[in-house]
Amino acid sequence: MTASAAISERRPGRLVFRWVLGLGAVVFGVMAVLSGGNVLFGGATARAQAGNVVDFVLIINFGAGFVYIATGVTAALGKRALHLARVLAAVTLLVFAALGVYIAMGGAFETRTVAAMTLRSAFWVAQTIALAVIFRNQAGSLANPK
Numbered sequence: 001m002t003a004s005a006a007i008s009e010r011r012p013g014r015l016v017f018r019w020v021l022g023l024g025a026v027v028f029g030v031m032a033v034l035s036g037g038n039v040l041f042g043g044a045t046a047r048a049q050a051g052n053v054v055d056f057v058l059i060i061n062f063g064a065g066f067v068y069i070a071t072g073v074t075a076a077l078g079k080r081a082l083h084l085a086r087v088l089a090a091v092t093l094l095v096f097a098a099l100g101v102y103i104a105m106g107g108a109f110e111t112r113t114v115a116a117m118t119l120r121s122a123f124w125v126a127q128t129i130a131l132a133v134i135f136r137n138q139a140g141s142l143a144n145p146k
Contacts, residue, residue: 014134015078021130022076025085028123029068036062052108057117060095064088075131082131089124096121 036058039050047053067088075081096117103109 017130018078018134019076021127021134022072022074022081024123025068025072025075025127027072029065029070029072032061032065032068036065051110052113054099054102054107054109054113056102057095057099057113060091061116061120064091071127080135082128082135085124085128085131089121089128092117092120092124 038046039053039058040062067084071081071084071088074084099109099113099117103114
């Protein structure tokens with residue numbers, strides 16, 4: 001049994017919270033992969049239905065969807081997913097900033113892209129904070145061998 005699993009067994013509330021966070025990230029990742037994959041690989045009709053796609057946002061978020069899934073599974077299993085969540089939050093915020101520059105320079109976009117980036121950014125910042133709370137002081141709560 002891993003140390004984090006032993007700690008979670010002593011703190012069942014954290015176990016449930018960890019699983020909820022993990023499941024949320026997995027669901028979010030599956031949605032990103034399916035929606036992004038549909039636009040990327042669904043042909044001209046899917047691309048036309050998507051409207052003014054911002055290619056760099058689409059490609060990065062499609063790829064990140066797989067990392068969302070890995071982060072969710074890692075968190076649910078009690079591994080320290082905090083580093084992955086931090087990277088995802090940072091990358092998402094950087095992509096959002098790049099989207100802002102792209103829009104300011106007159107690039108075509110859909111309002112739903114801005115809404116989706118707002119949601120992604122909020123989700124990964126919140127996920128990072130929540131995972132930091134769950135995994136804080138775990139090493140300090142283990143018995144200290146002499």
